[in-house]
Amino acid sequence: MSLLEIKNIRKSFGDNEVLKDISLKVEKGEVLAVIGPSGSGKSTLLRCATKLETYDAGEIIYEGSFGLVFQNFNLFPHYTVMKNITDAPLRVQKREKDEVFKEARELLLKMGLSDKEDAYPYQLSGGQQQRVSIARALAMNPDILFFDEPTSALDPELTGEILKVIKALAAEHMTMVIVTHEMQFAKNVSDYVIFMENGYIVTQGTPTEVFDSANPRIRDFLGKLNAE
Amino acid sequence: MSIEVLLRELGKGMLISVEIFAGTLLFSLPLGLIVAFGRMSKFALPRLITKIYISIMRGTPLMLQLLVVYFGPYYLFGVRISSSYRIIAVLIGFSINYAAYFAEIYRGGIESISEGQYEAAKVLGYSKNQTFFRIVFPQVVKRIIPPVTNEVITLVKDTSLAYSLAVVEMFTAAKQIAASQTSMVPFLAAGIFYYVFNLLVALGMEAFEKKLSYYH
Numbered sequence: 001m002s003l004l005e006i007k008n009i010r011k012s013f014g015d016n017e018v019l020k021d022i023s024l025k026v027e028k029g030e031v032l033a034v035i036g037p038s039g040s041g042k043s044t045l046l047r048c049a050t051k052l053e054t055y056d057a058g059e060i061i062y063e064g065s066f067g068l069v070f071q072n073f074n075l076f077p078h079y080t081v082m083k084n085i086t087d088a089p090l091r092v093q094k095r096e097k098d099e100v101f102k103e104a105r106e107l108l109l110k111m112g113l114s115d116k117e118d119a120y121p122y123q124l125s126g127g128q129q130q131r132v133s134i135a136r137a138l139a140m141n142p143d144i145l146f147f148d149e150p151t152s153a154l155d156p157e158l159t160g161e162i163l164k165v166i167k168a169l170a171a172e173h174m175t176m177v178i179v180t181h182e183m184q185f186a187k188n189v190s191d192y193v194i195f196m197e198n199g200y201i202v203t204q205g206t207p208t209e210v211f212d213s214a215n216p217r218i219r220d221f222l223g224k225l226n227a228e
Numbered sequence: 229m230s231i232e233v234l235l236r237e238l239g240k241g242m243l244i245s246v247e248i249f250a251g252t253l254l255f256s257l258p259l260g261l262i263v264a265f266g267r268m269s270k271f272a273l274p275r276l277i278t279k280i281y282i283s284i285m286r287g288t289p290l291m292l293q294l295l296v297v298y299f300g301p302y303y304l305f306g307v308r309i310s311s312s313y314r315i316i317a318v319l320i321g322f323s324i325n326y327a328a329y330f331a332e333i334y335r336g337g338i339e340s341i342s343e344g345q346y347e348a349a350k351v352l353g354y355s356k357n358q359t360f361f362r363i364v365f366p367q368v369v370k371r372i373i374p375p376v377t378n379e380v381i382t383l384v385k386d387t388s389l390a391y392s393l394a395v396v397e398m399f400t401a402a403k404q405i406a407a408s409q410t411s412m413v414p415f416l417a418a419g420i421f422y423y424v425f426n427l428l429v430a431l432g433m434e435a436f437e438k439k440l441s442y443y444h
């Protein structure tokens with residue numbers, strides 16, 4: 001069953017056509033990695049899929065709900081960790097308080113943040129803040145979780161803890177779409193990879209197909225990353 | 229004049245000053261928020277109207293505005309002005325004037341909240357109202373305390389302008405007693421009153437700021 005189907009999406013900012021006829025499907029339980037050079041339209045694609053951005057043509061069909069984890073967390077600074085996680089389930093979904101708190105504590109345990117319930121975001125490291133933001137998204141019980149470069153704003157020594165959390169979610173068959181520059185991670189965690197460039201999907205397939213592809217543009221992109 | 233009579237007379241004036249002060253804040257703080265919304269509207273007309281409004285309120289003397297509010301109904305519509313309208317005119321004049329200043333402070337605060345906060349709220353399904361009142365506004369309040377404190381302290385001193393509509397607030401009361409007694413004591417008492425009033429305001433705002441310092 002496709003949880004999400006994107007059909008022939010187009011998006012321009014003024015004269016700049018950023019998404020040129022993008023189509024893709026996300027199946028239940030699948031992890032989709034989106035890679036490609038900076039400026040290729042990955043964030044815009046995610047923003048269209050999560051309704052933060054309108055699109056000019058095409059269709060997006062959802063079979064369920066979604067959550068989004070931002071590059072720079074966007075936690076609510078005036079709320080404690082617990083309130084960041086529970087506020088939307090309580091106020092938006094209007095769920096039972098006991099149940100929401102119980103679930104939030106389970107999520108915090110999973111994120112290794114049980115002792116941070118009452119902390120404010122500014123008291124946490126970047127890695128901890130990103131784990132809170134993942135917990136906040138998961139607390140809404142989304143069918144799909146989108147990540148836009150979840151480790152890009154973090155110091156290199158903190159990226160590991162986030163990738164570990166996402167891997168654990170993949171092991172639980174959480175459906176995820178992950179934009180990332182961490183190629184080794186993309187290769188290991190994903191079931192399917194999309195390589196974007198200049199608003200097009202250049203290649204897609206299993207991690208092996210894409211990463212071992214002879215396509216010169218992919219070789220070029222991966223080569224540059226390795227050279228860094 | 230005994231000291232008791234002096235204090236009683238000044239006390240009456242003091243009450244009027246406090247009344248103007250509290251009434252102005254009560255009306256201008258919410259009104260300023262509405263003006264700020266107009267100023268940031270996606271429609272051109274409310275943006276233009278509020279822009280002109282703010283520019284007039286900030287560009288002309290408050291005393292002149294008080295006179296216009298007080299005499300306006302008579303000159304414009306021939307309405308007879310009763311003396312009980314004086315204090316009401318003072319409150320209206322002060323409120324619409326301070327609302328303009330507060331509107332600009334609110335606008336600055338609201339515009340300083342990052343787009344990411346709105347986006348996070350949107351993806352989590354918060355309504356527009358929830359986003360504003362639960363996520364944005366509490367953060368705005370914290371950020372605007374310093375400029376609001378400045379305005380509030382100015383307001384304490386501005387209350388003396390009510391004398392222009394013959395409302396006997398603290399300063400006018402002191403002046404009248406001083407004239408009849410040929411004494412400086414009433415002015416000294418008035419000075420102490422304004423100073424202590426402002427000190428309390430500053431301390432109150434400081435305590436409020438401290439209360440909100442639990443996050444950055």
Ligand SMILES: Nc1ncnc2c1ncn2[C@@H]1O[C@H](COP(=O)(O)OP(=O)(O)O)[C@@H](O)[C@H]1O
Nearest residue numbers: 013016018036037038039040041042043044045
């Ligand atoms: N809000 C916007 N307004 C104008 N141009 C934008 C906007 N957002 C993105 N772009 C442009 O769209 C292109 C793709 O950006 P983006 O989707 O962020 O790429 P990526 O995430 O792959 O780095 C870039 O050229 C960028 O400048």
Ligand SMILES: [Mg+2]
Nearest residue numbers: 042043044149
């Ligand atoms: Mg991006």
